[in-house]
Amino acid sequence: MRSVTAFAPATVANVSCGFDILGFAIDAMGDTVEVVRSDSEKLRVVSIEGDGGKLPLEADKNTCAVAIQAMLEALQQKVGLDIYLKKGLPLGSGMGSSAASAVAALEATNRLLGNPFEKKDLLPFAIAAEKVACGAGHADNVAPSLLGGFVLIRDYHPLDVIKLPVPEGLYCTLLHPHYELKTADSRSVLRDQIPMKHATIQSGNVAGLIAGLYESDFELISRSLRDVIAEPYRAVLLPGFYEVREALKAAGALGMGISGSGPTLFALSQGKETAQAVAKAAEKIFKTIGLDLDVYFSEINTKGAYVIEEK
Known part of the structure; x- marks a missing residue:
């Protein structure tokens, strides 16, 4: 093989009550990466499409290259590789954009090198890339993007990741309003300490x-989609949050929460028709708020990242 192209899906992190420990993958959208062997011994990001020129081409700053470099160092190999990234996810959206890029790059490179790693063993390399992108090596985006479905990150030392079952007929509606919310701002409003009462509620x-x-x-899923630790503080950064939540619940959603650090919101529903009704309700309520909105809905992606093409 001379080249491999792989796809990695968008993700929702936190999932309301699962702050920094839960995430799931979305079937509707994601990033695509082609990795091509080159005659040099360098790792190069040759082109990026769909980012508006915002992402770095430098190998030590790009999540695709950082993830691949971590893999090559673990293999103690020096291989010339050219990276071509196609962004299917908006930047800074709360949909796991940087994670999808890194995971797609790892999936492609692993196949190109003859699958030296099991899929789950690629996760530490993706976490290394998240440190570059976000300043912290969280796995609640990269793990579901890589493995698919719902994923629990029980611990990092050592890394303990559990893939959870996905009920048949569970759908997600993603709502991406057209305004910027910086991750640093979403993090800055959180509290360092929480009351015991809230810790108990959240655990339950x-x-x-x-x-x-x-x-x-x-x-039970519906009753449990409640966050008393992060959401109350982050909701003030999201115009119309509580109004939107009530409208989506009235349309049949099991629950709504903030995807990652926002501004994207997610709603879970039972069945495709309900997910469509939730999407229509969201479009209507955001129109009254005065915000443009991108809406996506799909079943939960249980496959994770996968290879599209080999040459």
Whole structure:
């Protein structure tokens, strides 16, 4: 093989009560990366499409190259590779944009090199790339993008990642309003300490959500999609948050939350028709708020990253 092209899906991190420990993959959109062997021994980002010229081409700053470099160092190999990135995800959207790029690059490179790693073993290299992109090596975007489905990050030392079941008929609607919300701003409003009461409520909701996934209990999932730690502080940064949440619940959504650090919102629904109704309700309510909106809905992606083409 001379080149491999791979796709990695968008993701929702936190999932309301699962702050920094839960995430899931979306089937509707993602990033595509082609990795091509070159005669040099250098790792080069040759082109990036769909980013508006905002992403760096420098190998030590681009998540695709950083992830691949971490893989090559683990293999103790020096290989010339050219990277071609096509962004299908908006930047800074809360949909795991940097994670999808890194994961697609790893999936392609691993296949190009003869699959020296099992899929799950690529995760530390993706986390290394997230450190460059976000300043912290969180796995709640890269893990579901790589593995698909719902993923629990139980611990980092050592890394302990558990893939959770996805009930049949569970859909997600993503709402991406057209305004910028910096991750630093979303992080800055959070509290360093939380009351014991809130910790207890949050623990119960996390446990309830995971139990709901295992039991395919949509009512339990709905009751558990409640965040009392991050959402109350971040909601003030999102115009019309509570108004939107009420409208989506009235349309049949199981629950709504902030995707990652925002500004994208997510809503979970039982069945495609309900997900479509939620999307229409969102468009209507955001029109009254006066914000343009991109809406996507799909089933949960249970496949994760995958190879599209080999040459």
